[in-house]
Every structure is written in structure tokens, then in C-alpha cells.
Amino acid sequence: MLNIEDSSQVKKRGFFEPKGGGFMRYTTKVLKCRRIGDSYSVELEKCEFYPDGAGGQLGDRGKVGKSNVLEVIRENGRTILKVDKELESNKEYTVEISENRRFDxxxxxxxxxxxxxxxxxxxxxxTVGFHMGEEISTIDLNTLSIDWSMVEKAEDLSNEIIWKDLTVEIIFEDFENLEKYDLRKISEKIKKLEKVRLVKIGDFDVNACGGFHVESTGQIGLVKVIHFEKVKGKYTRLEYIAGKRILNYIRTLEGRERKLFEITKASKDDLITKVQKLLDNSKDQKKKITYLVEDLKKKVILELENDPIVINDIKVYTYSSTTELIEVLASIFQKKEKSIFLGFDLFKNFVIITCNNDELGANDLIKEILKNFEGKGGGSKKRANVVLQKKLTIEDIEKIVNDILDFIKQQHF
Ligand SMILES: [Zn+2]
Known part of the structure; x- marks a missing residue:
């Protein structure tokens, strides 16, 4: 992607030559250092750091003395570094710029x-847009219709070019001579330049660009598109990774796959079948539970209706079971006049309350519970619920029921 702030800057930056790890080092003077919030804003006499976001590219990182560079900001033709530790003005420091990051x-x-x-x-x-991220980068294409077979063809061609190990040349050319080249795009910025920095990849591609590039395409290793989606109603955004990022990506996928094998006890060949089976089983179980709940509900309603606790003319019903059953019971007892239903799920530490009564609210009763137990919940006057932090015991349920009965007794209707 092309973007050049001014060609003299770019010329100085030169062509990237990876030296296999480590840092590019030089010494220079700190001109100014100001504290801004938790960090420091630093200006160097000689600053070789590439600014963040210039040409859609990531900026350099490294150190000035013992201070880590957090951001590289280009402001009014000057480069300002944001660092984490204070530096002395007018003092010489060793500057280190990460070569591994530049290579990436x-x-x-x-x-x-x-x-x-x-x-x-x-x-x-x-290509109408480009953005480089710390983990993935994106290219916006001027189309809405793309599919994986097209992406794979483009990947295949790109990797062929990579493996041909074509030389990547940097050429400084006068603007008037640009017509000699088959440039992909000439931006407004370039039109203002006398000399334009061109990046020429064998006879495959040539384009104006101010960023870092490898010396020959083989150094990229591999490129892979990992996702695409429609953006801005007219473009397709491709997410891609190259070089070592692909290794990191595969390691993440492998880790996820290993975890899946561990959880499902599946092998490479039957992972998908096994996961599908687990999902089908879970659907079956849900159906069975619905059936059992339907069956059980009639018996429980009868049992509860025969033996309510009556206080101040209000019938209180309590029941402990699974969330599935107590929610069904709650819906039924909610309709019974002058009734309160308290349902408990011991496995999920879940309490549901319904109140069919003008004077009392289910949400008030939940508040009563929260006086003695920590948890998150709420609801309306008619129906409310809470999930408690503590593992509920039978004793806890007895306490909650007794507290609520006392609370109802204290109300004067
Ligand atoms: Zn470039």
C-alpha cells in the first residue's frame, strides 16, 4: 500500500536488511523529555524510529537507555516517542530498535x-485499503463478491511468487518517469512528490511505498488469508498473516485442537463426528428433560396444593428440584391468587420466587434473601430470581424459607 510522507525521510530509512534478530543500535542525545500522565514524551536529536500507522504500517519499538518505547508519533514533521521511564534532557543515550519486529x-x-x-x-x-495489526493485517478489495476458491487461487499465486525468491528492489524515480511502470495505484500524496520511492518485486509487481520490505520474497516464507468479510457496504476485507505469524497461528490452532481432543476423548479422525454426537445427545437430553418435567409437574402440583403453608391468608408453596421443573412450577403458581412460590435449584444455587399478591413483591423477597446471602438477581413484583454465590445446602434452604415466612408474618395487611 502506498503512502509516503516525504521522500527525504524515506530515503534515509533505506532498505530493510534483516540481520537475524537483535537490535539496530546507535547513540544520540535526548533533546526534551516531558511527563504526560503515566508516561513520558521524548524527542531525540536523531530519531530512526518508524512512526505508528504511517502508510498503514506498524511503527518501530525498542529502547532509549532503559526506557521502553510505547508509541512512535509523527507530529508536525517531528517524531515524538512515548516511553515508560523518565530520561534526562541533553544526555547521550544508546537507542535500540527491534530488528525482529522490523522483519515481521x-x-x-x-x-x-x-x-x-x-x-x-x-x-x-x-486494493482500496490496508491496515497492519500486531497479530493480523487486512486488505480491502473493491468487491462484495468473493469466495474461498478465489482466495485460494490468490494465495497459491502469491506463495508461488514467494517461493521464486524474487528480488525486492527499492527504486527512487522522478514523478514524471512513473508512466514507465505498471503501478497499481497513484495516490494524491504521490502527485506532490518529485522523487517517488518504488518497491519492485521482480517483474511481478511495482508500487509506490514508504514502508519496510524484505530483500527477496523468499524471506516472507508463506502468506495465508484466514478470514474475509464485507465492509462499508461495498468492499471485502481480507484478514491475512505472513511469515512467523503463520507459525504462531498454527500453534494456537493446535493448542485449541489438543484441548478439544482432551475434552472429547476423540482422535484426529473422529473429532467432528464425536462433537456432532455430543451436540445431538445434548439435544436428546433436553427433549427427555422436557418430557420428564411435564410428567412430574402434575404430581408435584397435586402434592403442593394439598399441603401449603398458610400465613395471613397467603398460601406459600416451596419446592426444590432442577431449574427446568421449578421454572415450570413458578409459571403455574404465579397464576394462583394470594400465593407465593419459592423454588430452589441446589445444583445451580438458583432461587426463583413468584408472588401473586398486591402487598408483597417477589423482588422484595429476593432482597430479603440477599441480606444474608451474596448473589446476583432481581426481577419484578410478580416474579424474580437470584443466583447465590454460596453452594446451597438443605439447611440454607430451610433458613431462607423461615426468613421469608417471618418476613411475611411481619407484614400488616
Ligand atoms: Zn509496502
Whole structure:
């Protein structure tokens, strides 16, 4: 993706040469250091840090002395570093810029040039947006219709180009000579420049760009699109990863897969069948529970109706079972005049209360419970529930019921 703030800056930055890990080091003076909130804003005499977000690219990270660079901000032609520890003004410091990060950025950026050209060559689709993230990067294509078979063709072509190990050249060219090249896009920014920095990938692609790129395409290793979706009503956003990020991605997937094998006790060949079976079983169980609840509900209603606790003309019914049954009972007793129903699920520490009574509210009774037990809940005057933090015991239920009966007794109707 093209973006150049000014070509002299870009020229200084030069072409990225990975040295295999470590840091790029130099010494320079801290001109200013100001505290801003929890961090410090620093200006260096000589600043080689690439700014965050310039050209859609990630910025450099590293150290100035013992201070870690948290952000690299480009402001009015100056580069300001946000660091975590204070630095002394007018003092010389060793500056370290992470080469591993630069290499990762170069892999992602060069991969973008290749993918963008692949979609253009194969399907005549143009790249209209690019964003590099810390974990994944995105390319916006000017289409809404894309499918995985198209994506795979573009991936195949891109990886062929990567494995051909084509040389990536940086060319500084006069603006008037640009017509010699088959550039993918010429932006308004470029039109203002005398010299334009071009990134040429063999005879496959050439485009104006100010960011970091690998020396030859083989250094990218591999590129993979991992997701795509429609955006802004007219574009398709591709999420892609390249280089070592693919290794990290596979490790995450593998970890997830191993966890799935562990939980399901499945093997590689029957994981999907086993998960499907578990889901089907769970559906079956739900159906069985609904059937059992229906069957049981009639018996429980009879039993409860024969033996209510009566206080001040109000009939109180209590029952402990599974949430499925007590919720059904709650719905039935909610309709009975001058009644209160208290339902408990010991496994889920769940209490449901219904109140069919003008003077008392189910939510008030829940508040009574919350005076002695911690939990989260609420509801209306008619129906309320709570999940308690404590593991409920039979004794707890007895206490809750007695407290509520006392509370009802104290009400003067
Ligand atoms: Zn680029």
C-alpha cells in the first residue's frame, strides 16, 4: 500500500536488511523529555524510529537507555516517542530498535504487495485499503463478491511468487518517469512528490511505498488469508498473516485442537463426528428433560396444593428440584391468587420466587434473601430470581424459607 510522507525521510530509512534478530543500535542525545500522565514524551536529536500507522504500517519499538518505547508519533514533521521511564534532557543515550519486529513488519508489508497484485492479476480487483495489526493485517478489495476458491487461487499465486525468491528492489524515480511502470495505484500524496520511492518485486509487481520490505520474497516464507468479510457496504476485507505469524497461528490452532481432543476423548479422525454426537445427545437430553418435567409437574402440583403453608391468608408453596421443573412450577403458581412460590435449584444455587399478591413483591423477597446471602438477581413484583454465590445446602434452604415466612408474618395487611 502506498503512502509516503516525504521522500527525504524515506530515503534515509533505506532498505530493510534483516540481520537475524537483535537490535539496530546507535547513540544520540535526548533533546526534551516531558511527563504526560503515566508516561513520558521524548524527542531525540536523531530519531530512526518508524512512526505508528504511517502508510498503514506498524511503527518501530525498542529502547532509549532503559526506557521502553510505547508509541512512535509523527507530529508536525517531528517524531515524538512515548516511553515508560523518565530520561534526562541533553544526555547521550544508546537507542535500540527491534530488528525482529522490523522483519515481521517487512514480511507482512511485502506479502500485502504480492496479495494485492495477485487479486488484481487474477480477478481484476483493486486494493482500496490496508491496515497492519500486531497479530493480523487486512486488505480491502473493491468487491462484495468473493469466495474461498478465489482466495485460494490468490494465495497459491502469491506463495508461488514467494517461493521464486524474487528480488525486492527499492527504486527512487522522478514523478514524471512513473508512466514507465505498471503501478497499481497513484495516490494524491504521490502527485506532490518529485522523487517517488518504488518497491519492485521482480517483474511481478511495482508500487509506490514508504514502508519496510524484505530483500527477496523468499524471506516472507508463506502468506495465508484466514478470514474475509464485507465492509462499508461495498468492499471485502481480507484478514491475512505472513511469515512467523503463520507459525504462531498454527500453534494456537493446535493448542485449541489438543484441548478439544482432551475434552472429547476423540482422535484426529473422529473429532467432528464425536462433537456432532455430543451436540445431538445434548439435544436428546433436553427433549427427555422436557418430557420428564411435564410428567412430574402434575404430581408435584397435586402434592403442593394439598399441603401449603398458610400465613395471613397467603398460601406459600416451596419446592426444590432442577431449574427446568421449578421454572415450570413458578409459571403455574404465579397464576394462583394470594400465593407465593419459592423454588430452589441446589445444583445451580438458583432461587426463583413468584408472588401473586398486591402487598408483597417477589423482588422484595429476593432482597430479603440477599441480606444474608451474596448473589446476583432481581426481577419484578410478580416474579424474580437470584443466583447465590454460596453452594446451597438443605439447611440454607430451610433458613431462607423461615426468613421469608417471618418476613411475611411481619407484614400488616
Ligand atoms: Zn509496502
Amino acid at each position: 513488519i517487512a514480511q507482512q508489508h511485502t506479502a500485502q504487495h504480492i496479495l494485492s497484485r495477485a487479486f488484481e492479476n487474477l480477478f481484476n480487483l483493486q
